[in-house]
Amino acid sequence: MKYLSVAGKAVIVLFTAALLAACSSSAKKDDADAAAAAAAAKAEQERAAAAAAAQTELRRKMDAAAAYGNVFYFDFDSYNLKPEAIESLNAHIAYLKDTDEPIRLEGHTDERGTREYNMALGERRANAVRDYMVLNGIPSYRIETVSYGEERPIATGSGEANWSQNRRVELK
Amino acid sequence: MKRLILACAPLLLLVLAQCARAELAIEITSGSDNPTPIAVVPFAWQGQGAASPEDIAAIVDSDLTRSGLFAPVDRNDMLGRPSREQDIYYRDWRAISADYLLIGRVSSTAGQMRIEYELYDVVRQARVEGGTVTGPESEARMLAHRVSDAVYKKVTGIPGAFATRLLYVAVTHVPGAKDYFRLTLSDSDGARPIVLLESREPILAPGWSPDGSQIVYVSFETGRPAIYRQNLSTGAREQLTNFKGLNGAPAWSPDGRTLAMVLSKDGSPDIYLMDLSTKQLTRITRHYAIDTEPTWMPDGRSLLFTSDRGGRPQIYRYDLRTGTVERVTYEGVYNARARVAQDGRNVVLVHQENGQFHIAVLDLVTNRLVILTSTALDESPSIAPNGSMVLYATKYQGRGILAAVSVDGGVKFRLPAREGDVREPAWSPYMSQ
Numbered sequence: 001m002k003y004l005s006v007a008g009k010a011v012i013v014l015f016t017a018a019l020l021a022a023c024s025s026s027a028k029k030d031d032a033d034a035a036a037a038a039a040a041a042k043a044e045q046e047r048a049a050a051a052a053a054a055q056t057e058l059r060r061k062m063d064a065a066a067a068y069g070n071v072f073y074f075d076f077d078s079y080n081l082k083p084e085a086i087e088s089l090n091a092h093i094a095y096l097k098d099t100d101e102p103i104r105l106e107g108h109t110d111e112r113g114t115r116e117y118n119m120a121l122g123e124r125r126a127n128a129v130r131d132y133m134v135l136n137g138i139p140s141y142r143i144e145t146v147s148y149g150e151e152r153p154i155a156t157g158s159g160e161a162n163w164s165q166n167r168r169v170e171l172k
Numbered sequence: 173m174k175r176l177i178l179a180c181a182p183l184l185l186l187v188l189a190q191c192a193r194a195e196l197a198i199e200i201t202s203g204s205d206n207p208t209p210i211a212v213v214p215f216a217w218q219g220q221g222a223a224s225p226e227d228i229a230a231i232v233d234s235d236l237t238r239s240g241l242f243a244p245v246d247r248n249d250m251l252g253r254p255s256r257e258q259d260i261y262y263r264d265w266r267a268i269s270a271d272y273l274l275i276g277r278v279s280s281t282a283g284q285m286r287i288e289y290e291l292y293d294v295v296r297q298a299r300v301e302g303g304t305v306t307g308p309e310s311e312a313r314m315l316a317h318r319v320s321d322a323v324y325k326k327v328t329g330i331p332g333a334f335a336t337r338l339l340y341v342a343v344t345h346v347p348g349a350k351d352y353f354r355l356t357l358s359d360s361d362g363a364r365p366i367v368l369l370e371s372r373e374p375i376l377a378p379g380w381s382p383d384g385s386q387i388v389y390v391s392f393e394t395g396r397p398a399i400y401r402q403n404l405s406t407g408a409r410e411q412l413t414n415f416k417g418l419n420g421a422p423a424w425s426p427d428g429r430t431l432a433m434v435l436s437k438d439g440s441p442d443i444y445l446m447d448l449s450t451k452q453l454t455r456i457t458r459h460y461a462i463d464t465e466p467t468w469m470p471d472g473r474s475l476l477f478t479s480d481r482g483g484r485p486q487i488y489r490y491d492l493r494t495g496t497v498e499r500v501t502y503e504g505v506y507n508a509r510a511r512v513a514q515d516g517r518n519v520v521l522v523h524q525e526n527g528q529f530h531i532a533v534l535d536l537v538t539n540r541l542v543i544l545t546s547t548a549l550d551e552s553p554s555i556a557p558n559g560s561m562v563l564y565a566t567k568y569q570g571r572g573i574l575a576a577v578s579v580d581g582g583v584k585f586r587l588p589a590r591e592g593d594v595r596e597p598a599w600s601p602y603m604s605q
Contacts, residue, residue, distance in 0.1 A: 112529060112549065113506070113551075114509040115509075116376075116377060116421040116434065116465045117478055119421075119464070120418060120462040151392075152374065157570065
């Protein structure tokens with residue numbers, strides 16, 4: 001330091017002053033930026049919160065649907081939706097409307113009657129579920145229906161206790 | 173080399189055991205009231221080696237027994253084993269009450285088998301039938317069935333249907349996993365089963381081309397049903413349909429040119445015809461009800477099908493010339509999946525009575541319906557090409573089995589598989605030889 005001249009000192013002072021002035025103006029700009037960032041962060045936070053809330057809501061709907069299971073049961077030689085099937089379907093529809101997942105509906109029958117007629121009956125059951133979904137706002141292009149007739153029983157024995165488990169539509 | 177053979181031996185046994193398990197057994201449960209007693213003498217072996225590779229007489233004996241119309245005498249009761257006319261002592265055969273006597277000779281050279289057979293009327297003491305069948309030694313069983321056909325025709329007046337084949341679906345259950353479905357081809361007695369297609373997805377509705385050279389079936393192997401046809405000699409396979417919805421119930425027309433089928437691509441299940449050369453489709457039924465299970469009348473001029481357009485499933489007839497539909501069945505609340513005998517008169521179908529599903533035969537001339545079976549879950553009737561027997565699927569002791577009943581209801585036998593379920597039998601037409 002002792003080697004610096006007065007002029008040199010003056011330069012340093014001036015430079016320092018300039019530096020300080022510069023600092024003070026950049027501090028003002030920083031304040032504005034910070035405010036914007038905070039706002040953005042807040043918005044982001046709100047968005048995240050909303051997304052999280054939506055996610056929670058979706059999760060809740062998914063759990064509510066899952067609680068009903070993904071199988072809808074039918075009466076013998078019938079493809080009419082039973083009240084319990086409709087209750088279950090409503091829960092599934094509430095969830096599915098918030099997603100764009102493809103939907104596969106597999107129709108099944110019990111072992112009674114001929115195999116090809118049962119193939120047609122299984123399709124009617126799958127279509128009954130599809131039609132109810134479409135009526136309640138699920139676009140039909142998302143839904144694929146396949147009938148397995150009596151080829152894929154859940155319960156392989158005979159008697160109503162087994163048959164009632166097999167007359168079904170499975171949502172995949 | 174010796175070690176290699178020894179190492180292979182258990183493997184070979186395993187393969188044989190697999191074959192044996194897939195084979196169908198035969199249990200005769202009811203025969204005709206008055207079967208014809210016949211003595212089928214073991215055929216004399218005149219070829220190289222110790223004995224004939226197949227016991228031809230035993231196969232003929234078993235065929236005739238299964239028909240229910242014959243009562244073959246026990247070999248142990250035979251007082252002689254003639255193989256030529258000059259060795260026959262008719263009193264020996266009268267003594268054991270045989271009405272007919274079948275003798276024969278078998279030889280084989282360079283893999284070609286030759287069977288000579290002669291049928292004698294014991295009462296009239298006369299030769300009534302005789303002939304020679306020849307073919308590859310590997311087809312020995314089929315040659316024996318041809319002898320059975322000749323004997324059956326001579327005695328009953330009806331052509332035999334022993335030298336024919338069966339298609340069926342065998343299903344093996346795997347706990348906690350998907351079933352195995354095996355489309356299987358066997359001789360008419362269930363022997364020599366060959367797996368044509370194995371899949372973890374359903375296979376159903378097998379059927380034959382009118383000349384017996386090709387088959388059709390439905391397979392879910394793509395995750396959706398599709399109709400396939402397969403050439404039995406070349407193995408060549410072709411996917412015929414891949415429509416949205418049902419692709420089912422294929423039925424080959426008697427002239428071999430057209431395949432009837434059920435499709436639901438246009439909304440509800442309807443009957444369509446596919447021209448097999450152009451693949452062009454013609455829709456022949458248009459109804460919001462279920463129309464399914466088409467089958468051709470032998471003259472090819474009309475089809476029978478199942479429809480619930482009247483509320484419950486009944487059989488209807490579609491006339492190809494006029495395009496008109498008329499109802500065929502009126503008795504009972506459920507009549508479905510018809511198959512027509514070659515005479516165009518007897519229709520076998522699934523008939524529901526008191527909540528049980530039986531096989532019934534409807535006479536199209538008298539309109540009389542006769543229930544043939546007494547089990548509860550009978551389905552998929554298929555009629556022999558000579559119109560004598562109906563093969564169908566049923567449940568016995570909790571398992572899916574095949575069973576047969578004569579068109580008059582008198583003769584019954586079961587063909588259970590040694591493991592798993594068997595279903596969807598399709599009896600072949602007469603095979604070109």
